[in-house]
Amino acid sequence: MMTAGTxxxxxxxxxxxxxxxxGIRPTxxxxxxxxxxxxxxxxxxxxxxLASLRAEGARVSKATLYNxxxxxxxxxxxxQLSVDGARAWFDSNVDPHYHFHDLASGALTDVPxxxxxxxxxxxxxxxxxxxxxxxxxxLRKKM
Amino acid sequence: MMTAGTxxxxxxxxxxxxxxxxGIRPTxxxxxxxxxxxxxxxxxxxxxxLASLRAEGARVSKATLYNxxxxxxxxxxxxQLSVDGARAWFDSNVDPHYHFHDLASGALTDVPxxxxxxxxxxxxxxxxxxxxxxxxxxLRKKM
DNA sequence: TTCCTTGCAAAACTTTTGCATTAAA
DNA sequence: TTTAATGCAAAAGTTTTGCAAGGAA
Numbered sequence: 001m002m003t004a005g006t007x008x009x010x011x012x013x014x015x016x017x018x019x020x021x022x023g024i025r026p027t028x029x030x031x032x033x034x035x036x037x038x039x040x041x042x043x044x045x046x047x048x049x050l051a052s053l054r055a056e057g058a059r060v061s062k063a064t065l066y067n068x069x070x071x072x073x074x075x076x077x078x079x080q081l082s083v084d085g086a087r088a089w090f091d092s093n094v095d096p097h098y099h100f101h102d103l104a105s106g107a108l109t110d111v112p113x114x115x116x117x118x119x120x121x122x123x124x125x126x127x128x129x130x131x132x133x134x135x136x137x138x139l140r141k142k143m
Numbered sequence: 144m145m146t147a148g149t150x151x152x153x154x155x156x157x158x159x160x161x162x163x164x165x166g167i168r169p170t171x172x173x174x175x176x177x178x179x180x181x182x183x184x185x186x187x188x189x190x191x192x193l194a195s196l197r198a199e200g201a202r203v204s205k206a207t208l209y210n211x212x213x214x215x216x217x218x219x220x221x222x223q224l225s226v227d228g229a230r231a232w233f234d235s236n237v238d239p240h241y242h243f244h245d246l247a248s249g250a251l252t253d254v255p256x257x258x259x260x261x262x263x264x265x266x267x268x269x270x271x272x273x274x275x276x277x278x279x280x281x282l283r284k285k286m
Numbered sequence: 287t288t289c290c291t292t293g294c295a296a297a298a299c300t301t302t303t304g305c306a307t308t309a310a311a
Numbered sequence: 312t313t314t315a316a317t318g319c320a321a322a323a324g325t326t327t328t329g330c331a332a333g334g335a336a
Contacts, residue, residue, distance in 0.1 A: 027291065061293040066326060080228065087325060088228040103274055117263035122254050124282055131246060131283040139267055140274040170316060204318040209301060230300060
């Protein structure tokens, strides 16, 4: 259960340690955001995250939320996804994995790495190397 | 060479026919946009397309450009890509293919289908089927 | 004190929309 | 004539920024 109480218990300790380990000063707002996102793997938009924080009673401004999400993403604590042009999605699972994207509902679902095998990949252009692979499998209703 | 003259020559005829074939009324603005995009495979943002049109001397408003790009995409004449959260990219190559995304420059490069082999793909969830696969290989400078 | 973080509001940017005008069939 | 497309400006949605105030070291 993700309530305000969660913040003061077990997960909060882990979050503080994780933030410190990343060189991020664990302020109250950052702990609330980290606690929300790192409690379980999830895909959320900034607006959804803000709504959850407010619902929990957290006092976090939009500016701080965006600052924090960008900071977390830069430090590898979360991952920003580009699945639609409208807005950014933040994935709290930073382990390698792929996504299903349901075109009707917009829902994102994880596809674990073992479910996909690349038996051939192109060589990266000279002077470059592969930094990551984003795979989005778009789903429509079966007719 | 992509100049205003191009519009009145060979490509314009093809464009008019292609638009009509898609049930799109071939107006002057749509022909200019189609002529620009369909002349060769390319990845462009709306703003880049507008700049090129204006540089050619075409009179196209921003509203009409977006209307037209969305219309073309809906009819399968072009494809909209989500590679970064900031803006939409339009790909005039609608044949199946994938992309390299150079993180340093933002450049997009095609990866042909034969360069990638999926030897395993997940089954789509019940009631759904795969509508498409978007693969973006992010590139960074090799160290 | 010194530096970093926060919040608010405003700005920036991309894309969409309302509506009067214009062009196409 | 009848319908659809265009352009302009304004609006909408998302994200960033400037700056004063607050908090941590």
